[in-house]
Amino acid sequence: MSDPMLQLGRIARFIEIEASTELLASAIEGSSAQRMRVLERTQGSQWITTRDRRPDIPFVGAASMGSWKERLSPASIAEIEAAWGPLMVQLGYNLLTARDDNLGVSVPNRATASGPLGNDGPRAVLSHPAAAS
Numbered sequence: 001m002s003d004p005m006l007q008l009g010r011i012a013r014f015i016e017i018e019a020s021t022e023l024l025a026s027a028i029e030g031s032s033a034q035r036m037r038v039l040e041r042t043q044g045s046q047w048i049t050t051r052d053r054r055p056d057i058p059f060v061g062a063a064s065m066g067s068w069k070e071r072l073s074p075a076s077i078a079e080i081e082a083a084w085g086p087l088m089v090q091l092g093y094n095l096l097t098a099r100d101d102n103l104g105v106s107v108p109n110r111a112t113a114s115g116p117l118g119n120d121g122p123r124a125v126l127s128h129p130a131a132a133s
Contacts, residue, residue: 004028033063069096 005024012019019027029035037060044050050059061067072080078097081088085095 033060036060036063 005021005028008024008028009019012024037058040047040050040058040060044053044055044059053059069077074097081095081097088095
């Protein structure tokens with residue numbers, strides 16, 4: 001994300017939370033991938049989601065934008081988009097596959113893909129009635 005402070009500030013305003021610059025900076029620091037990896041190493045055995053996992057396979061992954069495109073198979077991407085595609089489009093994501101109901105299969109969506117694997121995430125603008133005034 002190019003400007004986490006700006007984006008987190010927008011989210012805070014959208015959900016009607018008054019947050020100082022210091023509070024936003026603290027939230028960003030505390031939720032960084034590096035910090036989450038440290039917490040996973042030191043406290044992971046206490047968390048419900050990680051306590052029964054193998055310690056040699058980290059829960060916190062690469063945390064790099066778009067890495068899912070290299071990690072997921074085309075079939076997995078097609079399955080996710082088949083289930084969640086309408087919501088993803090509503091949120092501003094470009095789908096990488098398009099459903100061809102005549103063939104009953106998902107095919108690469110060349111019309112919306114930017115580059116070989118599409119975009120890296122939503123470009124939707126958050127709006128809220130209170131934010132507009």
